[in-house]
Amino acid sequence: MTNEERKVVLEEKEEEDQQQEDEEDTNEVEEDGMEDYDEDLWETPANTLDFIASASLEELCLLPRVTMEVARKIIALKPFSHQKYLKSALDNLGLPVVTVLNGVYRLLAERQALNDVMANCTAIASTTRSLVTRLLKNDQTLSQDVECDGLLQQPKLLNTKLRLKPYQLLGLNWLSLLHKQDVNAILGDEMGLGKTVQAIAFLAHLIEEGEEGPHLVVVTASTLANWQREFDSWSTDLEVLVYYGNQPERRMLRCEILDKIERPNVILTTYQCVIGTKEDRGLFRRLRLGCAVFDEGHVLKNMATQRYRQLTALRARWRLLLTGTPVQNSLLELLSLLRFIMPTVFSGPDLTRVFQQKCDTNWERAQVDRARQLVQPFILRRLKTEVLEQLPVKLEEVEFCTMTNGQKNLYLKLLQKLAEKPAAGEKREFNNTLMQLRKMANHPLLHRFHYQGHLFTNLVLLLTKEPDYQENSQVEIEESLSLMNDFEIHSLCMEHPALVKLSLPPSQLFDSGKFQFLYSCLPVLHGKGDRVALFSQFTSMLNLLACLLSHLHLRFLRLDGSTPVAERQELLDQFMEDTDIFAFLLSTRAGGLGLNLTAASTVIIHDPDPNPHNDEQAAARVHRLGQTRPVRVLRLITTETVEENIETHGRQKLNLQQELDNGNNDALHIVMYVSAFSSSTVTLLPLVSSS
Template sequence: MSGRSSSEESDGPHISSTKKRKPNRLESQDDDTLADEKKESILKKLHNNFPDLDKEELREVLNEHDWSYWEALEALQVFANQEDEVPSESEAKNINGNEITSNFKKQPKEMPLMQLKQTPAAEEQNGKIKKHDKSRKGGRIIQRETSDSEDSEPLSSDGDSSLDEDYSSADEEVEGVCRTKIVSFLQDATLDELTLIPQCSLRKAQKITELRPFNNWETLFQMFQRANGLSEDLIWHCKTIINEREVVHKLMCRCADISQRLEKQVTQIIDDGESNSTIEQPDILNKSLELKAYQLVGLNWLALLHKHHVNGILADEMGLGKTVQAIAFLAFLYQKGDKGPHLITVPASTLGNLRQNTINLTILESKKTKYQQLILYSCSISNADDRSLFRRVKLHYAVFDEGHMLKNMSTIRYQHLMTFNAQHRLLLTGTPLQNNLLELMSLLNFVMPNMFSSSTSEIRRMFSSKAKTSDEQSTFEKGRIAHAKKIMKPFILRRLKSEVLQQLPPKQDRLEICSMSEKQGQAYTALFKKLKRSINRNEKSDLCNVMMQLRKMANHPLLHRQYYTADKLRKMSKLMKKEPTHRDANPDLIFEDMEVMTDFELHLLCQEFGSIRNFQLDKNLLLDSGKFQILEQMLEDLKTQGSRVVLFSQFTMMLDILEVFLKHHKYRYLRMDGKTQISERIHVIDNFNTDMDIFVFLLSTKAGGLGINLTSANVVILHDIDCNPYNDKQAEDRCHRVGQTKTVHIIKLVSKGTIEESMLKNGQQKLKLEHDMTSSETGEEGSIPLNMATLLKASLGL
């Protein structure tokens, strides 16, 4: 393909051969596909001259200069020649997660001869001066040319013809390589891989496989032209997939290089017998927080990453003391002279617990030291002033507890926390993988932004894609899992309780399928038919809301309104006029308010106001639930056995009804949900852990499922399961963790023949993805990464 634009073939004025013109702009291309190829060729040529610059930045420079190679080249050279812009060695140290200090390179002060021929800062041309206007954009200096005349002639140079030939030959070479890759991809790709091509459906992918083999480019093109339903655009769209593959391949190579460096150092320590190179428990850490063997491994892993300027994710299974390991690491840094400041962001539910646990640290003895060295902060960061503060404060380490909250790079929380001015980042999470591989990539992008941020679009497409074939686990999915394992290996350490805590009592899971009560079953069937009719009639219906309505009915009928009819509400609204607080109220407005309330809310309203007290629901209706029938006998047996129960529910109103149930059966209980003041939560937890006469602890899954320790209980009952099984796992591990001395029983209540059974099946599929990610090549479940943990353990003599 020629490097010239179509304007050269016009009947316009003849251009003297003694004067070299610049290559014409790409806007003159009639063929968009050829223009795309030309752009990629120019980008590659520019990247060869500036290998240390990211391709996306180079693409922005080219866009700024209308894809003129020469103008972009001159602009970048002006930037490269600004000596004051070149970072010093001290400035080149890792910030926000660059992979390794040794990888930093200064921009070369001497440019290749080919470039130097056309890079003066200001050149005279036929008596006119090219002036360089330097402006900032994205950290670069963009150079623009200004002239007294728009038709200024380009410089003449003896070497220009050879440059033009190089330009064309390089372009043809790139085109040939690209075509070869496209033919190879379309020949060998699986159905799932073909459906990744933009605008390629499963039907089109099947048609492509039927046309095989593709022996060469010409054959491929002819087959697509003749085939019905296939367009030539699909061929060119393959470049998107090929580019994404290359980006992921480069990431895997870089990650493999980091892994080898880290493992090499640990191996060297073992071979040399340098026991002084390993790190023991810091002296300033309170002896009551004595680290276990696997926690010492975690401490050494964090120190090793720190030495190599690599950020990481400590992803030990819930209950293995990730927070203690992080505190020990900060104590180690303090002993080495690193005075911080450091920041720990935590969920509101764990703030009090963390304060309680860290108060014994010597470095936190005084208030002055506390706020200079370690800042505790809730990760519900919604205050603009706070966000502005943390952008200005220069933090050394930012530790993010419950890091899985950063699984979505599109959320406001993620974007806000990304702006924190921290030199190093550490994530703590017991569930690094929840719904899909993209969430894992989001975590990696957060801890190592300089390594992953330039490739977020490719990563997003590669790891958010789902298999479209019906195989149980296609080759496509296995390939994505293999890629993700290689990418995450250097940055994640995960140990399971079954591996490192042989002395921890076992956890026994039990599933209770509960038949709904007669009235509940009838109400569920009626609701299901009503919602189905509304969907079939294309009425405005939110499917998520449909699912929520079915979930509520599956748990308890009083979460809907069916017993308080419209006629009954009319009577109640008129009687409310007798109340001093509603004497001047309009009964019609009272009726409208009542219409949107559930049966249980209306029951509570009747208890509050004497004028309508006679409309309270009968006790039998309050207890009319299939799950309550199972729960009644279950709690009686557990009480007899001397067990203590933590009872979780997704819905605070369900907790209200459960309170009625517990009071009816005269069980002592405590309750904590999202409405509980943060300052009170630690006291409520302490009361339950110390007062053994309290039989049940009622908790909302969201508020009580993170970071708290309830090892004084040995039974966890999930009254209603979560759509995300990892939220349930978080709840389970409030009891099954370090410090537990009894066998822990996990009991899940699922209503038979309802939406909950589908939720359970979907959750099991999500858990299977985690199992695949944490399994070794031999198929046995293992840690991530197993080799590094094993090496560190050997170096410590454990």
């Protein structure tokens, strides 16, 4: 078959797949829109009366036309001893009786559907729990009840020079056990314990057992290169096809796969490439997959997303989710994961509506506890402290950095600006109070207080004479500069020789409490031979940190969200191999997933993330399998001195975590805009409170 003929055949197949997808979308819309309730509801009022008699405010608000105010009125009219009293009460409140009762019947039907599914799931969980318990206790008689020849050893397809750890062998046996029971699984080991290696070992085991695939591994783009490296390291005998690239490249790969020119055991790809275009979706819908592995499985915790729906449509005989993120206390998230790993059990429009509800009721809280129990047999989660006694210790410290005098003065000036009410018709200068204060607590140059007045005017005039700006009017230049902070303008001055004289001196570049600490700390670490992974949430902060490292003549690399995926593994390799590179600058979100930074031994979190788990992921890039030295994790927190705070404001210590849990986003705490600290026992002083 020629390339042109293959192209025509592929287009026809893709068109058929798109028609099928459109039909399924139409059916789904029709199904979700069904109204199958009888209007004559008064023949069986018992369930209705029971529900309304016991319903909480939140549950009543789930009913159509019932607001919180109306729900309070309904509760005030209880009890409803007879159906006529209920009908009379609804009439008096102006509520359509049939509409409300339809809502009650629908809600009860949804809950019953969930109860039925939970019961079915409980039966599966009970059998699985018994087998898993015996496996974890190393019960050698397990093979008598499960078709296997004893506990598995390391697959022969794996590199004999590399050995699985004992807990990884246990993970392999656990995966094999659930696979034999046709029960999908979630491997939830803590970050850094080698979930990637265990998944590769399991795929090698399946292929040795005669299940040659194709198997599918779906990963995030940032970890694709790492997965390739792990496949190459652990097994050169596995035929792994990387489905990645631009659209023409993927088109050629689709032709080779469908024409069986390529017969891979494993197709390694990214989430975007699986669902990116209708052609991509058509390919993977057409394939009959053996095992489908989904890395960073917590991205599937929301079944309302298009990604979730499209990945659920993949036809795979067995599914495995890998996630280092603990299962959360959300019914929506728990059931979304359960539905993904057991789609045939968790199906139906009633369940769909239950999953999509977000209501904190007693019933839901009870279901959360129930769902957590159900999930346990399908999840294997080990912590480093449980399985890696030989892993070096991790020491976590909080460094409280007192504001410099200049930073404190600018902070107070910013507070005054934030307190000012804009005149009628005038736009507020700062919209996000919390973010503005966090920026000032990190570094004053993230605002613009220096380049003001005469200095700003002089800068604009000088820029009009620069070749790069000669086509711009003075007004356009002013508007452009007005959007920049002080450090961005400083960087602009450094790019033009005529403006260098207006650049900032080091005394201003490093005028923050955190930078004063780093200025003294980093050279000491370098002198001791330590290497540092330095994290910040903000790329603008990384720019400032790069300036500090350059000033200290310390070599460094940088990775953030704008770093091309193809370059990320090269940067990691360079950091691992070149010991003269002292620091690696990373943005917390981009650098906290799937990277191996064991060449470093010190982690510095410059500005802790509001979600503490993101910082834990970042630290796990260093404290992980392969680390040979003790790991020190430093979180930098900006604060005032205790004595001055008490003397100035007369405030008592506040529990930051409690404040955040209570949704107190109006209280202005120094630490609040620097960090939502993970420990609920940490108590810190507020600088200013809005109350």
